[in-house]
Amino acid sequence: MPHLTAIVAMDPNRLIGADGKLPWHLPEDLAFFKKTTLGHPILMGRKTFESIGRPLPKRKNIVLTRDETWSHEGVEVIHSPDAIAKMEGPIFIIGGAEIYRALSPLIDEWLVSHVHHSYQGDTYLAPFEIDFPKSEEAEGHETFTVKRYLRS
Ligand SMILES: NC(=O)c1ccc[n+]([C@@H]2O[C@H](COP(=O)([O-])OP(=O)(O)OC[C@H]3O[C@@H](n4cnc5c(N)ncnc54)[C@H](OP(=O)(O)O)[C@@H]3O)[C@@H](O)[C@H]2O)c1
Numbered sequence: 300m301p302h303l304t305a306i307v308a309m310d311p312n313r314l315i316g317a318d319g320k321l322p323w324h325l326p327e328d329l330a331f332f333k334k335t336t337l338g339h340p341i342l343m344g345r346k347t348f349e350s351i352g353r354p355l356p357k358r359k360n361i362v363l364t365r366d367e368t369w370s371h372e373g374v375e376v377i378h379s380p381d382a383i384a385k386m387e388g389p390i391f392i393i394g395g396a397e398i399y400r401a402l403s404p405l406i407d408e409w410l411v412s413h414v415h416h417s418y419q420g421d422t423y424l425a426p427f428e429i430d431f432p433k434s435e436e437a438e439g440h441e442t443f444t445v446k447r448y449l450r451s
Pocket of ligand 1 (some may be wrong): 306307308309314315316317319320321338343344345347348350360363364365366369375377378379380392395396398399401422447
């Protein structure tokens with residue numbers, strides 16, 4: 300089983316998405332995401348992939364979809380979370396809400412950018428913290444603070 304790190308940015312109300320996109324434009328957080336995931340496989344839901352619109356460079360892009368006909372150049376497609384067990388880690392789980400929920404029992408650690416400001420939107424992150432009692436601040440920025448959460 301690979302080591303799975305979920306990486307997410309959420310606001311104080313647990314908002315993560317708005318109308319299929321990110322609710323904010325925070326270049327510093329995108330830079331943090333890039334620095335952290337570069338060189339590693341990233342796994343996402345089909346909706347998050349469509350939102351990004353292209354495979355992210357210098358990372359193996361894996362998309363989870365139930366649609367057996369779905370494909371995209373430069374993307375490895377899987378149809379069930381069961382396929383993850385055969386992969387080699389570390390792998391970054393990059394969302395969205397449905398994927399975080401579906402994979403939550405498999406996730407080893409969370410890397411959360413806590414966005415300081417509150418935004419408007421429609422997609423929220425389900426609570427995970429109860430199973431991840433150990434947390435530490437990893438990075439502080441002007442508009443967000445990164446915390447790492449571990450199971451024990
Ligand atoms: N703030 C952040 O850090 C962050 C990160 C990522 C995304 N987001 C935002 O989150 C929103 C998208 O999230 P979302 O929850 O709507 O969609 P999502 O999790 O990106 O994708 C959902 C899709 O994944 C596939 N899927 C889900 N569970 C599956 C399973 N068990 N087996 C096979 N396929 C499965 C299905 O694809 P099919 O319909 O093709 O079958 C489903 O429609 C966007 O607004 C995005 O910008 C935010």
